[in-house]
Amino acid sequence: MNGAIRCDHVQFYVEDLCATAEELTAAYGFVELLAEPSGGTAARSVVLGQGSIVVALTEPGAAGPGRDFLDAHGDGLARIGFSCTDLRSVYARAVAGGARVIEPPRRFRPVWMAAVGGVGDVVHTLVEQPPDTPTVFLPGIGSVPRGPVHAELGLQEIDHFAICVPPGELARVAAHYQLAWGFERIFAERIEVGAQAMDSVVVASRDRGAVFTLIEPAGAQPGQIDYFLGRHGGAGVQHMALRTNDIVATVGALAARGVKFGHTPAAYYAELPNRLARTRHELLRLRRLGVLADRDHNGDLYQIFAQSGHPRGTYFTEIVERDGATTFGANNVKALFEAKQRELDQDSDVRSVS
Known part of the structure; x- marks a missing residue:
């Protein structure tokens, strides 16, 4: 298969962003990489890392897919991100194989991204970017530093x-x-x-x-x-x-x-x-x-x-x-x-x- 894929990051939708982030940092030893607070009804996100694990936590606003997910399932792992060496071929095969289109391929120089449905309401986010880029791009959130994060708890x-x-x-x-x-x-x-x-x-x-x-x-x-x-x-x-x-x-x-x-x-x-x-x-x-x-x-x-x-x-x-x-x-x-x-x-x- 063209376009090898690997797990790149995960995204949880949560009702209480601060409490969930506190649990992962205090109890599980994760380190905060990025915080994007917003006012009003906009979503807020925090990105945490440990080793090569990247976890995005998002508290959705009053409407949108994140709110729909929380209403249906409560807090949960909603997106599994894949890094791709050839995103367009991975996307084309997934859609041809019956995957539901969420977001068609788009380019944000120098990054390509897309999203398709997985199991139930789980979404697979696809990201392709040059391997020497000093950041990891998370769709809808932004970029975080690339590379292993000191694994405090191993x-x-x-x-x-x-x-x-x-x-x-x-x-x-x-x-x-x-x-x-x-x-x-x-x-x-x-x-x-x-x-x-x-x-x-x-x-x-x-x-x-x-x-x-x-x-x-x-x-x-x-x-x-x-x-x-x-x-x-x-x-x-x-x-x-x-x-x-x-x-x-x-x-x-x-x-x-x-x-x-x-x-x-x-x-x-x-x-x-x-x-x-x-x-x-x-x-x-x-x-x-x-x-x-x-x-x-x-x-x-x-x-x-x-x-x-x-x-x-x-x-x-x-x-x-x-x-x-x-x-x-x-x-x-x-x-x-x-x-x-x-x-x-x-x-x-x-x-x-x-």
Whole structure:
């Protein structure tokens, strides 16, 4: 495929810009790169960075697509930006493959930009600019300094996105990303926990610069994917996984700053040595933090879910370390699924008591 693509930035629409920016800076160690306050009913945006991660937060005005998104879904990850080496060919293929046109290609010297629809109301923003440009261009916001931002807590880059789709939509959405974007299908799995179940397919750009885990509910009893779809109001990004080179140090630092993580039962760690005789991190440290570990033919994978602080309890963050591993923790997916379900069950119990 002409015009290689990589994840460039993400944009959240939020009701309270200051509170969300404070959470990402104080709890997650992000650094403010750009702030564009406006008066009246105009949108306000803040751009944050850590490692190569660029996160734009926008509090929409009284009308427009951002306000429509918030009314339908609440705070959420609304745009996933792709950097393109040949934007017009990427755009042409996406549209020919059925992607909805949001903004046709336009040039802002020396930058080309466009936008097309993704899953549900998620939009893919496309940006092409010379590689030696000292800034990163964010459509509708402006330019921010290019280059890695000091990763205070060790978060380096976006590893993947998990996107939930309604029952019966998984095959169609996966095929769309293969046809319209040239993504490759690299993994598929079904997870069952009692009467709850989910099916997932992982698709990725050819150079793995953009990776999507697509998930649909598939159980006789509603579970966490059904919960997301109901509370979010349809398909959308359930979580974004951020990669670190030392998950023990990063999760420890995040926990010290107040980030809460999903609980993993002691039985998981009692069985872990039977699967992994040796790991880069000591078992006791993994257990103390609740970090999960898995191994593929290329190396080890460590991962953990943060508890959701979202007003609707939908979106959350995952922390990942890849010590050579290239897959997605097949032995951990069930444990992560169960951990997230326990969090939702506990939250439901609290609400019923109150």
